[in-house]
Amino acid sequence: MRLCFLVEERYRHDGMPREVIRQLSAWGHQVDVVRPGRSLMRMSDTVRAGSHDAWVLKTVSGGPGLTLLEAAAAVGLTTVNDARSIRGVRDKALAAAIGRGGGLPMPPTYAAARPEALEEIPEAEFPLVVKPADGSSGRAVRLVPTPDRLRELRTELAAEDMLIAQPYVPNSGVDLKVYCVDGELYATERVSPLSSDGNARGRRVPLSAEVAAIAAEVGAVYGLDLYGVDVLLGPDGPVVVDVNDFPSFTEVPDAAARVGRAILELARRGGGRSKAALVGALHGPVRGPEPVPARGRVTATVSGGR
Numbered sequence: 001m002r003l004c005f006l007v008e009e010r011y012r013h014d015g016m017p018r019e020v021i022r023q024l025s026a027w028g029h030q031v032d033v034v035r036p037g038r039s040l041m042r043m044s045d046t047v048r049a050g051s052h053d054a055w056v057l058k059t060v061s062g063g064p065g066l067t068l069l070e071a072a073a074a075v076g077l078t079t080v081n082d083a084r085s086i087r088g089v090r091d092k093a094l095a096a097a098i099g100r101g102g103g104l105p106m107p108p109t110y111a112a113a114r115p116e117a118l119e120e121i122p123e124a125e126f127p128l129v130v131k132p133a134d135g136s137s138g139r140a141v142r143l144v145p146t147p148d149r150l151r152e153l154r155t156e157l158a159a160e161d162m163l164i165a166q167p168y169v170p171n172s173g174v175d176l177k178v179y180c181v182d183g184e185l186y187a188t189e190r191v192s193p194l195s196s197d198g199n200a201r202g203r204r205v206p207l208s209a210e211v212a213a214i215a216a217e218v219g220a221v222y223g224l225d226l227y228g229v230d231v232l233l234g235p236d237g238p239v240v241v242d243v244n245d246f247p248s249f250t251e252v253p254d255a256a257a258r259v260g261r262a263i264l265e266l267a268r269r270g271g272g273r274s275k276a277a278l279v280g281a282l283h284g285p286v287r288g289p290e291p292v293p294a295r296g297r298v299t300a301t302v303s304g305g306r
Helices: 015-026 065-074 083-090 092-101 115-120 147-152 209-222 255-269
Strands: 002-007 030-034 054-058 110-112 128-132 142-144 163-167 174-181 184-191 227-234 237-244 299-301
Touching (some): 015 255, 054 065, 065 083, 083 092, 092 209, 209 237
Parallel strands (some): 002 030, 002 054
Antiparallel strands (some): 174 184
16 A cells, blocks of 8 residues: 655654554555655645545644645545544644534533633633643643633733633543554553643553543544543543544554554545544534443453553
8 A cells, every 4th residue: 555644843753653654664555754844745746636545644733734634635535534533633622612512521611812811711610721722742731720820821821822721620630541543442541741740651551431432432523533532530520631633652552553554444445434423523412421332343452450
């Protein structure tokens, strides 16, 4: 197969996707790498029917790679994940609307183009977690305890184009990250980015049936095949606080080979989930948590231990 990877400069030296590219090449597939942030592209030549079996995106949220991926999808090329599904999670404000509309357990979300607008949020909603709508990898996530502190941050927050704010979910200070690869779910535990030790390495942990059902439903609601979900175990149960379309897959065993096989399978099928998933997500709630995955072949892989 011939595959095209769109890789932003930020990720060019990262294990994901570099190790996947190396694995696919070792299997005899041709992998072309395009760095959209540094290349002059003649769009009619770069994106043309029949040029590749699939296009794969690993880019920052606001990077130009998504535009190029959407151009590939517009001329009928297979993309991993579906380009419209990626757009639905890259914009965190849009992702919140889709997730809440689809019945996922997500906190209420406020969005504002100017930080002073967030000051209208009722004091009863504090403390807040405030972050850029196009954020990734825990960038610029802030815990804001009071309205006074929010006002103090106004100048700092003004550097972001769009902001979202969510009431803080009381938790143990540990995020549960669930990765979906080729229909299987893997859970890891990592210190929250709000912690002073937020960069601590994660570890694999068992995955409960309740969280597995929610993580599987995330794929159905957003129309994703390869993805990651950040979950907090709050006082009222699991809460989804972030969704990523092509995460690091940290601690997934043999991640490069597993992700590579998933990409090849999606390329052979001409794509994954229905492109209508985003539309369907806004009509009616999903099922309550059950130990039954949304897709028949999604399984929870229990690995590691406490």
